[in-house]
Amino acid sequence: xxxxxxxxxxxxxxxxxxxxxxxxxxxxxxxxxxxxxxxxxxxxxxxxxxxxxxxxxxxxxxxxxxxxxxxxxxxxxxxxxxxxxxxxxxxxxxxxxxxxxxxxxxxxxxxxxxxxxxxxxxx
Numbered sequence: 076x077x078x079x080x081x082x083x084x085x086x087x088x089x090x091x092x093x094x095x096x097x098x099x100x101x102x103x104x105x106x107x108x109x110x111x112x113x114x115x116x117x118x119x120x121x122x123x124x125x126x127x128x129x130x131x132x133x134x135x136x137x138x139x140x141x142x143x144x145x146x147x148x149x150x151x152x153x154x155x156x157x158x159x160x161x162x163x164x165x166x167x168x169x170x171x172x173x174x175x176x177x178x179x180x181x182x183x184x185x186x187x188x189x190x191x192x193x194x195x196x197x198x
Contacts, residue, residue, distance in 0.1 A: 080107040087111045097195060104159050109166055119194055122170035125177045127152060 083105065090098050103109060103120070112118050125133070131151045138144045146154075154160070167173065172190060176183045 080105070083107040083111050087114075090115065103166060104163060106162065106166070109169065119172060120166075120170045121172045121174060121190065122167035123174045123176050124167060125175070127155065129177050 086100065086108075090100075098115070100108070100112060103112065109120065112120060128148070131146075131148050134143050134151065135146065136144075172194070174183070174186045174190060176186075
C-alpha cells in the first residue's frame with residue numbers, strides 16, 4: 076500500500092526523533108536500510124555472521140518459530156533463499172566491520188566489547 080521502503084522510512088523517522096547518542100538498528104536486510112543508515116552521521120555498518128551450520132543449530136535451539144526445532148538443514152537452507160534474506164551477504168560485504176559469531180558466547184562478547192572500545196564514544 077505504501078510502497079517499497081516503507082519500513083525503512085518509518086525507522087528513519089523514529090531515529091530522527093530519538094534523543095540518543097547511539098542508535099542500533101538490527102536486521103538490516105534491504106538496500107534502502109543501508110542507504111538510510113549511510114545518511115546518519117557517524118554511521119557504522121556492522122555485519123555479524125556465522126556459518127550456515129551454526130545458524131541452523133542455533134535456530135533449532137531457540138525455537139522462536141513453530142517447527143524450527145524439527146527443521147532439516149535442507150529446509151533451513153531453503154529459508155536462507157527467502158526474499159528477506161537474499162541481500163544480506165551483499166550488504167555484509169559492504170559493511171565497515173565484520174564480526175564472526177561461530178564460537179562460544181564468551182568469544183562473541185569479547186569481539187563485541189572490542190568493537191565498542193574501538194568505535195563507540197565514551198562518556
